[in-house]
Structures are given as C-alpha cells and as structure tokens.
Amino acid sequence: MERADAVIIGAGLNGLTAAARLAGAGLSVLVVERTDHVGGGAAHNELVPGYSVPPIGFSHGYLPPELIREFDLGRHGLQMVRREGGVSLFDDGSYVASYTNPHVMQRELARLSHRDADAWPRFARDMQRQANYIRENLLQTPNDPAVRSLSAVRTRFSQAQQVAGMTPDALYDLTKFWSLSLVDLLGQYFESPEVIAHLAAPALVGRALGPHDPTSAALLPPLWLNGSEGGAPWRMSPKGGTAALSRVLCDIVKARGGEIRFDAEVTDIKMTNKKATAVVLADGEEISAGLVVSDLDIKRSFLSLFQWAGLPDGFAEEVANVQMEGIVARINFALDALPDFVNLPDGLPALSGGLNIGGAIAHMARAYDDWSEHYPPGRPLLDIAIPTLDDPSLAPPGGHVFAVTVQYVPHELHDGVWSPARRDALMQTVKDMISHHAPDFEDRIVGEELRVPADIEDEAGYTRGDPFLGQMSLDQMFFNRPVPGYSAYQSPISNFYVCSASTHPGGLAMGAAGANAAQEIIGSLKGRRK
Ligand SMILES: Cc1cc2nc3c(=O)[nH]c(=O)nc-3n(C[C@H](O)[C@H](O)[C@H](O)COP(=O)(O)OP(=O)(O)OC[C@H]3O[C@@H](n4cnc5c(N)ncnc54)[C@H](O)[C@@H]3O)c2cc1C
Structure with a gap:
C-alpha cells in the first residue's frame, strides 16, 4: 500500500499551499485530486478556443505578500497585476469610477458632490485602519476561547490590552464598522446616492446580506486588503489568472518532493483507534497516511462524503448549522471585441478594475428580498471582471x-x-442589462456559459454553491470558523485536519487557510516529538 506522511484531499489553492508548506517542512506529501487539473475554484477553462476563463471563481483577491515571499512566487514566474478601482454604471447613463490616485479619486467624486470629495480622505483613512486590523490576523490561527493553554491565555490578555489601549475614536470606529449596515455607514461619509451605491456594490458580492442589513458594513474593509495610497484600494490578480497561481504552487509542491495524483477521488477515510490512517479512492485503492488534510468544505468533510464513526455529540449538528448559501450565479462571455459602452469615455482606466451594473441601493435591496423569498432576481447586481483589459494573454488578439x-x-x-x-x-436579463449600456454587446458574443448555484455545487463541490465555502458573516469568522472549538484546523478525529476556505480566514485571502493549517500541523508534530 502506498504511504505518505500527509495526504491532502484536493488541489485547490488552499490544498496546494498546505502541501507546499508541509513538503517544505520535510514531510512526504501526496495530493489526491478528483479532477485532471489543479486549482479547484481557481482553475481556468477554455470557453471557446483561445479564451481562458475561470468557470467558477476569482476576478481579483488578496494574496498575502508573506506567502509571495515564503514561496518565492515571483522567481517561479508569478506576476501580480494591479488594477484600478472599477466603475459603476447607472440606468440614466451616469457613472462613478474609482481611482487609486487620491487626487484623481477626489476629482471624480467632485463631479457628483463636493462634500463627498471632501469626505474621501477621512473614509480612505478609516477603511485602511480597519483593513490593517484584518490583515494582521489573516496568517494567524484564531485564538480560540476553548483553548486554555498558557500561551493562548497570554495572547488573549495581550489582545485585551491592545483594545484597552485604543483611542476612543479608534474604538468607536471599530464598533461602527462591525455593527452598522453598509448604507448607514456610507451615509456617515457620503451624500450622493450614486457614490453610496458604487461603494456598496462590490462589498455585497458573494454575501447573503442586503445593503440595509446590520453588520453589512463589515464587508467593506476586506476590499482594502491590497492597500491604498489614499485613493481607491488596488484590485489585484495574478497575470494569467488564478490558473497561473495554481500552476506555480503545483510546481513548488513538486520541487519540494511532493506528488500530485489526478483523477483520484477520495470516497472514504479509514480509521484505526479513532485516528485517520488512510484514504480510500473511488477505485477502491487505499493510501496509508500519517495524517489527512481536507481541502473540501466543512459539510463535505464531515457530513456528506465520508462514513465517520465516533464524531462527538453535537459536532455534526454544529457543522449542519454552518450557514452555506447559494447567492451568486456565474456567467462567462467570450467576446470578439470590447463592446462600446456609449456613456463611458473611451479607454477609461478605472474599467480595468471591473464594472458594476446594479443600479441604486433600492434595486440591490429588492434583489436581496427576491433572493430571500427564492425568486429569480428581476434585476440582479452584476459584478463584471474584464481581465483581458490588462492581460491580453487570456483571449485571442x-x-x-x-x-x-x-x-x-x-x-x-x-x-x-x-x-x-x-x-x-x-x-x-443579464444580456439586456449590459446591452442597455453597450448596444452592440450581443453582437460581440462568440461564446457564453451560465452556472447557477446548483451547478457550482455539482462542479466545484461547494455545498449549496456557497462561494466562500461558508458565509463570511460575523458569527462565522475568526474563532467561530468553521465551528466553535475547531478553529485551529484540527477536528474531533485525530490526524484529520481541514484547510479549505471553510476555515479561517475563509475567502479573505488566497492560500491563507492552507498555509495556517500546515503551520498548525507542523507545530503539533513538533509537540508530539518532544
Ligand atoms: C462565482 C464565484 C466567484 C468568486 N470570486 C472570488 C474572487 O473574486 N476572489 C476570491 O478571492 N475568491 C473568489 N471566490 C471564492 C474562491 O473560489 C474560493 O474561496 C476558493 O477557490 C476556495 O479554495 P479551496 O482551496 O479552499 O477549495 P477548492 O478550490 O474548492 O479546492 C478543492 C479541491 O478539492 C477537489 N476535490 C473535491 N472533492 C474531492 C474528493 N472527494 N477527492 C479528491 N479531490 C476532491 C476539487 O476538485 C478541488 O480541486 C469565488 C467563488 C465563486 C463561486
């Protein structure tokens, strides 16, 4: 029987990052992947010959610089593309654009409201402050109140001291950002309804919250993780798309002695004395494992795929209660040329950051209400990435x-x-919404595909098609992710860990959950050897 120190189920970004770190620590690593390619939700398909699209996920995101340095991703050929802040188009043809240059950003806002232009520096400063708090915690295992070790208690004391040492203003901002609705928070800075809609729209994507829901303001700071120079935050993605990042990580795993097996679907886990000891593949082959790491979502890991015996009382219920919701569909279009958006100036640089067509806040709120009642959206919010604007390698000339x-x-x-x-x-509906602004849009289409949440569930394996493998709501973040008591990537089964985006920090940073899980595993192996 084949054996590896660590068997990783799934070659998504988190599985590959975990594999790279574990292989770097000297473990023999085997990644078993059910498809014939790496990347999971970050993989690309050829929609029509010459057009490379991510069928499921990823327009842009945050790749922690610490991981870029640790894996020397630049030397392995990875280049990150910096994009401008994006554009929102409204029914009457008006638009708002976001620019990373603070002066250009203020000039843009002044077109709509001088008061809003004046408010921008205060907003940018406050957002960056909140993003800094989040960034500091991304590559750390959450401090779980269930852990009573001396070092965990010490860390909690020092965190409490940090909070106690905050200025009243910083403390007030913190509570405000984590409790208000998007509309209420943005209304404290801006007056133009278009500016408020423009800033709210990207924060809502993938989240089961409406713009008026309490705590929805907390969705804003993650958009600032890539940093800002006082203007709008950068939007970043790898050149060649997230497929390029997956390929680079795959090369690193192999260079460190790890192995990746494709068309290898895991159907069960073998246990001996309540320890995970082997994985079973669909063809019946067993692979013996020192430990098993799952890059699958938390419900697939514990409820639907494997025949667990001996889960503690209440654990399965906790997992069943994790909110995983289908909230987005994905439509990809291959176009033979850029459609003519009649109300946008030619070559508008902000377009490289994407295009929102969602209308006013009232439209977004109505679409959310439709969703809550399980109706198709009469007028959805469209978040359109156009990666080919600055990465022509993804399409023919x-x-x-x-x-x-x-x-x-x-x-x-x-x-x-x-x-x-x-x-x-x-x-x-989607074609009509785009054609309203670009009448030649449908003539430009040479290929198209649609995936509703049930398709995302079937193809990517995300329960109910939840894009973040578990909603990123406050009750499901930090030490509550994936479920209380198990935020250190461990599980009730010895030697079985979870590293997917179902764990901290979820969808906030590419590869971070995998890197953190590997760190915990390495730490616990060292502890066992002592
Ligand atoms: C429409 C949409 C848009 C998104 N946009 C963004 C974005 O812009 N930015 C962003 O940061 N995130 C985005 N996301 C989220 C992002 O796609 C996920 O957070 C990320 O892909 C999760 O990576 P992972 O490694 O945890 O899991 P996955 O990518 O799901 O990897 C799991 C791997 O396990 C494999 N597998 C499954 N079952 C088995 C089995 N039984 N045996 C062996 N292998 C198995 C799968 O094939 C897959 O390769 C989006 C998601 C969606 C749906």
Missing part, C-alpha cells in the same frame, strides 16, 4: 472575456429548480 458574477441568485426557486427556460430568462 482583440478579444475579451467578461466574467460576470450575478448576485442574489437563489439555490432553488420558490416553485422548483432552475429549469432551462428559467436559465435562459436569467441569461437574457
């Missing part, structure tokens, strides 16, 4: 890719499933 994340799409409808007719209607 002159061609472009529109990767449209369609927000507020329920997993199932009040009266049944997403029938072919319902899917066609959603596709046409």
Whole structure:
C-alpha cells in the first residue's frame, strides 16, 4: 500500500499551499485530486478556443505578500497585476469610477458632490485602519476561547490590552464598522446616492446580506486588503489568472518532493483507534497516511462524503448549522471585441478594475428580498471582471472575456429548480442589462456559459454553491470558523485536519487557510516529538 506522511484531499489553492508548506517542512506529501487539473475554484477553462476563463471563481483577491515571499512566487514566474478601482454604471447613463490616485479619486467624486470629495480622505483613512486590523490576523490561527493553554491565555490578555489601549475614536470606529449596515455607514461619509451605491456594490458580492442589513458594513474593509495610497484600494490578480497561481504552487509542491495524483477521488477515510490512517479512492485503492488534510468544505468533510464513526455529540449538528448559501450565479462571455459602452469615455482606466451594473441601493435591496423569498432576481447586481483589459494573454488578439458574477441568485426557486427556460430568462436579463449600456454587446458574443448555484455545487463541490465555502458573516469568522472549538484546523478525529476556505480566514485571502493549517500541523508534530 502506498504511504505518505500527509495526504491532502484536493488541489485547490488552499490544498496546494498546505502541501507546499508541509513538503517544505520535510514531510512526504501526496495530493489526491478528483479532477485532471489543479486549482479547484481557481482553475481556468477554455470557453471557446483561445479564451481562458475561470468557470467558477476569482476576478481579483488578496494574496498575502508573506506567502509571495515564503514561496518565492515571483522567481517561479508569478506576476501580480494591479488594477484600478472599477466603475459603476447607472440606468440614466451616469457613472462613478474609482481611482487609486487620491487626487484623481477626489476629482471624480467632485463631479457628483463636493462634500463627498471632501469626505474621501477621512473614509480612505478609516477603511485602511480597519483593513490593517484584518490583515494582521489573516496568517494567524484564531485564538480560540476553548483553548486554555498558557500561551493562548497570554495572547488573549495581550489582545485585551491592545483594545484597552485604543483611542476612543479608534474604538468607536471599530464598533461602527462591525455593527452598522453598509448604507448607514456610507451615509456617515457620503451624500450622493450614486457614490453610496458604487461603494456598496462590490462589498455585497458573494454575501447573503442586503445593503440595509446590520453588520453589512463589515464587508467593506476586506476590499482594502491590497492597500491604498489614499485613493481607491488596488484590485489585484495574478497575470494569467488564478490558473497561473495554481500552476506555480503545483510546481513548488513538486520541487519540494511532493506528488500530485489526478483523477483520484477520495470516497472514504479509514480509521484505526479513532485516528485517520488512510484514504480510500473511488477505485477502491487505499493510501496509508500519517495524517489527512481536507481541502473540501466543512459539510463535505464531515457530513456528506465520508462514513465517520465516533464524531462527538453535537459536532455534526454544529457543522449542519454552518450557514452555506447559494447567492451568486456565474456567467462567462467570450467576446470578439470590447463592446462600446456609449456613456463611458473611451479607454477609461478605472474599467480595468471591473464594472458594476446594479443600479441604486433600492434595486440591490429588492434583489436581496427576491433572493430571500427564492425568486429569480428581476434585476440582479452584476459584478463584471474584464481581465483581458490588462492581460491580453487570456483571449485571442482583440478579444475579451467578461466574467460576470450575478448576485442574489437563489439555490432553488420558490416553485422548483432552475429549469432551462428559467436559465435562459436569467441569461437574457443579464444580456439586456449590459446591452442597455453597450448596444452592440450581443453582437460581440462568440461564446457564453451560465452556472447557477446548483451547478457550482455539482462542479466545484461547494455545498449549496456557497462561494466562500461558508458565509463570511460575523458569527462565522475568526474563532467561530468553521465551528466553535475547531478553529485551529484540527477536528474531533485525530490526524484529520481541514484547510479549505471553510476555515479561517475563509475567502479573505488566497492560500491563507492552507498555509495556517500546515503551520498548525507542523507545530503539533513538533509537540508530539518532544
Ligand atoms: C462565482 C464565484 C466567484 C468568486 N470570486 C472570488 C474572487 O473574486 N476572489 C476570491 O478571492 N475568491 C473568489 N471566490 C471564492 C474562491 O473560489 C474560493 O474561496 C476558493 O477557490 C476556495 O479554495 P479551496 O482551496 O479552499 O477549495 P477548492 O478550490 O474548492 O479546492 C478543492 C479541491 O478539492 C477537489 N476535490 C473535491 N472533492 C474531492 C474528493 N472527494 N477527492 C479528491 N479531490 C476532491 C476539487 O476538485 C478541488 O480541486 C469565488 C467563488 C465563486 C463561486
């Protein structure tokens, strides 16, 4: 029987990052992947010949610089592309753009409101402060109150001291950002409804919250993780897309002596004396493992895929209660040229950061209400990434890719499933919304595909199609992620760990959950040897 010190189930970004770190620590590592490629939600497909699109995820995100340095990703050929802040288009043809240059950003806001232009520096400063708090915690295992070790208690004391030492203003801001609704928070800075809608829209994508919901303001600071020079935050993604990042991580795993096996679906885990000791593949082969790390979501890891015996009382219920919700559909378009957005100036640089077509806050709130009642969105919020604007390698010369994340799409409808007719209607709604601003849009289409949450669930294996493998709501973050008492990537089964985005810090940073899980495993192996 083949054996590895660590068997990793799944070659998504987190599985690969965990594998790279574990292999770097000297463990023999085997990654078993059910498909024929690496990347999971970060993989790319060829939609039509020459057009490379991420079928499921990723327009942009935060890749921690610490991981770029640790794995020397630049030397392995990874280049990060910095993009401007994006554009929102409104029904009457007006638009708001975000610029990373603070002066250009203020000039843009002054077109709509001088008061809003004046408020921008205060807003940017406050957002960066909140983003800094989050960034500091991304590559650390959450301090779980269930852990009573001396070092954990010491860390909690020092965290309490930090809070006690905050200025009243900083403390007030902190509570404000974590409790208010998006609309209420943005209303404390800005008066223009278009500016408020423009800033709110990207924060809502992937989240089961509406713009008026308490705590939705907490969705804003993660958008600032890539940093800002006083203007809008940078939007970043790897050149060649997240597929390029997956390939580089795969090379690093192999260079460190790790192995990746494709078309190898794990169907069960073997246990001996309540310890995970082997994985079983679909063809019946068993691979013996010193430890097993799952890059699958928390429900797949514990409820639906494997036949666990001996889970402690209440654990399965905790996992079942994790909120995982289908909230987005993905539509990809391959275009033979950039459509003509008649109300946007030619070559508008902010477009490289993407395009939001979602209308006013009232439209977003209505789409959210429709979703809550399981109705198809009459007028969804469209978050359109156009990666080909500054990465032409993703399409043939002159061609472009529109990767449209369609927000507020329920997993199932009040009266049944997403029938072919319902899917066609959603596709046409999206085309009509884009064509309203770019009348030649449909003529430019040479390929298209639609995935509703049930398709994302089937293809990517995300329970209910939840894009973050567990909603990033306050009750499911930090030491509550994935479930209380298990935020250190461990599980009730000895030698079985979870490293997917279901664990801290979820979808906030690429590869961070995998890196943290590996760190915990390395630490616990050292502890055992002492
Ligand atoms: C529409 C959409 C848009 C998104 N946009 C963004 C974005 O812009 N920025 C961002 O940062 N995040 C985004 N995300 C989230 C992002 O895709 C996920 O957070 C990320 O891909 C999770 O990575 P992972 O390694 O944890 O899991 P996965 O990528 O799911 O990897 C799991 C791997 O396990 C494999 N596998 C599954 N079952 C088995 C089995 N039984 N045996 C063996 N292998 C198995 C899978 O094939 C897969 O390769 C988006 C998601 C969606 C759906």
